[in-house]
Amino acid sequence: SQQGEEDPQALSIQEGENATMNCSYKTSINNLQWYRQNSGRGLVHLILIRSNEREKHSGRLRVTLDTSKKSSSLLITASRAADTASYFCSYGQNFVFGPGTRLSVLP
């Protein structure tokens, strides 16, 4: 199976803290993407990082990519209750999605 893994599976933090989620993948990639899904809704694209990039920022989001380790991380700084959602990484030609990390940000 090409499916990668996100860890942790679930993460609970206090508002204002930083949240870090990791994604490991198994194939060579052109890019890797992170998505957010609020409960019962569709996925929303957050950020895309290309295979020749090592780090990318978007607002409070920071994504890193280590192609030698086939891994990526998503850091959300100064988290808010509204960040509560599931986060997925996606990669590969057929958009393989990992099982996701469920983030809960407690007020």
Add this chain to the structure above:
Amino acid sequence: SQTIHQWPATLVQPVGSPLSLECTVEGTSNPNLYWYRQAAGRGLQLLFYSVGIGQISSEVPQNLSASRPQDRQFILSSKKLLLSDSGFYLCAWSVGVTYEQYFGPGTRLTVT
């Protein structure tokens, strides 16, 4: 701007009944289209994708089929639903195979 529609939002169907879920995209031409299924609390499983009218690729053997009768219309069907077909079905589009995807709001299907 581009918009993706899915309907219905929720559906409860008995085992053995047929299924038709529709997805349409506005504001773009010749999109790649995708159908995913998501089990409760799980990741997404790619079911079908299409790079053009009448071109359908299936990722997993299953009780479902897909069709693309028009450039921006993607339909997911079944002749006879199984209990295991229950789930959250998501349609998505992308410009190309290496670009970000844009998802519809999803259809929650419960087969009873």
